Amino acid sequence: MEGNPRRVEEGLGHTPPVHEDRDGFHEKEGIANDEDRIFDNEKEERIAEGDHSVEEKGEERPLVKPKSKRVATLDAFRGLTVVIMILVDDAGGSYARIDHSPWNGCTLADFVMPFFLFIVGVAIALALKKIPKMQIAIKKIMIRTLKLLFWGILLQGGYSHAPDDLSYGVDMKHIRWCGILQRIAVVYMIVALIEVVTTKLRPIVLDHPGHLSIFTAYKYQWIGGFIAFFVYMVTTYTLYVPDWSFVVYNDHKLTRYTVKCAMRGHLGPACNAVGYVDREVWGINHLYSSPVWQRLKACTLSSPNSGPPRENAPYWCRAPFEPEGLLSTISAILSGTIGIHYGHVLIHIKAHSERLKHWGSMGLGLLIIAIILHFTDAIPINKQLYSFSYVCFTAGAAGIVFSGFYVLIDVWGWRTPFLFLEWIGMNAMLVFVLGAEGILAGFVNGWYYKSPDNTLVHWIKTHVFINVWGSERLGTLLYVIFAEITFWAVVAGILHKLDIYWKL
Incomplete structure (x- = not known):
């Protein structure tokens, strides 16, 4: 977990x-x-x-509650x-x-x-x-x-x-x-x-409850949902994601890796706006350290199971990622x-x-x-x-x-x-x-x-x-x-x- x-x-x-x-x-x-x-x-x-x-x-x-129905x-x-x-x-x-x-x-x-x-x-x-x-x-x-x-x-x-x-x-x-x-x-x-x-x-x-009348009666709830949808979509597809780096501690040795991005609208693991927002807001040290993308074929030969990383796996395979982060929570x-x-x-x-x-x-x-x-x-x-x-x-x-x-x-x-x-x-x-x-x-x-x-x-x-x-x-x-x-x-x-x- x-x-x-x-x-x-x-x-x-x-x-x-x-x-x-x-x-x-x-x-x-x-x-x-x-x-x-x-x-x-x-x-x-x-x-x-x-x-x-x-x-x-x-x-x-x-005073006495009847049996619940x-x-x-x-x-x-x-x-x-x-x-x-x-x-x-x-x-x-x-x-x-x-x-x-x-x-x-x-x-x-x-x-x-x-x-x-x-x-x-x-x-x-x-x-x-x-x-x-x-x-x-x-x-x-x-x-x-x-x-x-x-x-x-x-x-x-x-x-x-x-x-x-x-x-x-x-x-x-x-x-x-x-x-x-x-x-x-x-x-x-x-x-x-x-x-x-x-x-x-x-x-x-509602005098005449139906499909449209319920939507219109509760239009403010749907407006709130649309605002969340709009903020998420605009941020996901327009936010510029620069290169970023992270540190891995292994056998008391510190190794820094840099992930090359410099793009917008990417939906892959490495350079998406969802991860970028969390790195900026929370800090990379406060994100989940074992994301499920580690089970991808690009990251391990044991895919779809967990297993040791590939020798030449991309750097981002070792990086943290927050699956319950800020932007995804808005969605x-x-x-x-x-x-x-x-x-x-x-x-x-x-x-x-x-x-x-x-x-x-x-x-x-x-x-x-x-x-x-x-x-x-x-x-x-x-x-x-x-x-x-x-x-x-x-x-x-x-x-x-x-x-x-x-x-x-x-x-x-x-x-x-x-x-x-x-x-x-x-x-x-x-x-x-x-x-x-x-x-x-x-x-x-x-x-x-x-x-x-x-x-x-x-x-x-x-x-x-x-x-x-x-x-x-x-x-x-x-x-x-x-x-x-x-x-x-x-x-x-x-x-x-x-x-x-x-x-x-």
């Missing part, structure tokens, strides 16, 4: 939505879930189906994303085809971050549907953003070395300022603030904008068929745009650059998957097979920190016998999975499925029954 020995690039849990209560906001939520009850459960079900009369009548919450797709989709994150994070080293694409292209791992940003947008739309007190809302958003930034720097800045390295601490000259949580924090803040400050400029109820705002649009559809369109028609057509349209841009080489799909075609492709896929989940879970009522995804989605932050970031495994590894390598985690992985199946690749995959994903599903289910969630 980026930021520590485990690859954190896969993304993390859902950005905490903000929820209404009688005072305007409900603090009990966080990345944990939508179990925070944006509204009382009976009222929420009626609103989700398009009945807004309960708001106009100003009904009070009942909320839109379960939200939690299940988030849980699915967390499961994929764990799978590609811990099994991607054995199965490179599901790990991040070294540069252009899109693999299973590359869907995780935009899927989370998509569901962040959906949750924000529901949570901020009605804002009685704008100042309180803005304060809550900013506090939550700061919390996410703090946890992101703590977990991904290099301070934590879990789970394999039992040491901790980071040299402030090399701390990594960017990361998954930091990107989610920025996207959440921008999208949520636009939703809050425009609350009096949009209708609560990522579009993922949140598309997600919030799906949430607006959920609020204003009553019929299942009409919701699905809107979601499906938009998802399919985004996929078509992305495929055309990619295969005509106009704008390749690229996660590291967070290219526009990548935004369209992953947001379109998120919309299609979200629609499929909605049909299975909320329309057909097939909720039981997906309960484990709901449980994980309700405690996504906890699973990310303790599971994906390896904090729990690091704690267990702290109790070793004779040698730091002789731990319970290592013994289970080796003797229960790898040795039994006689294959390190298959054993690793089964370990991830049963000792990590299944384990955290059970833990999340127990915590759900106890009504315990991680709150930010």
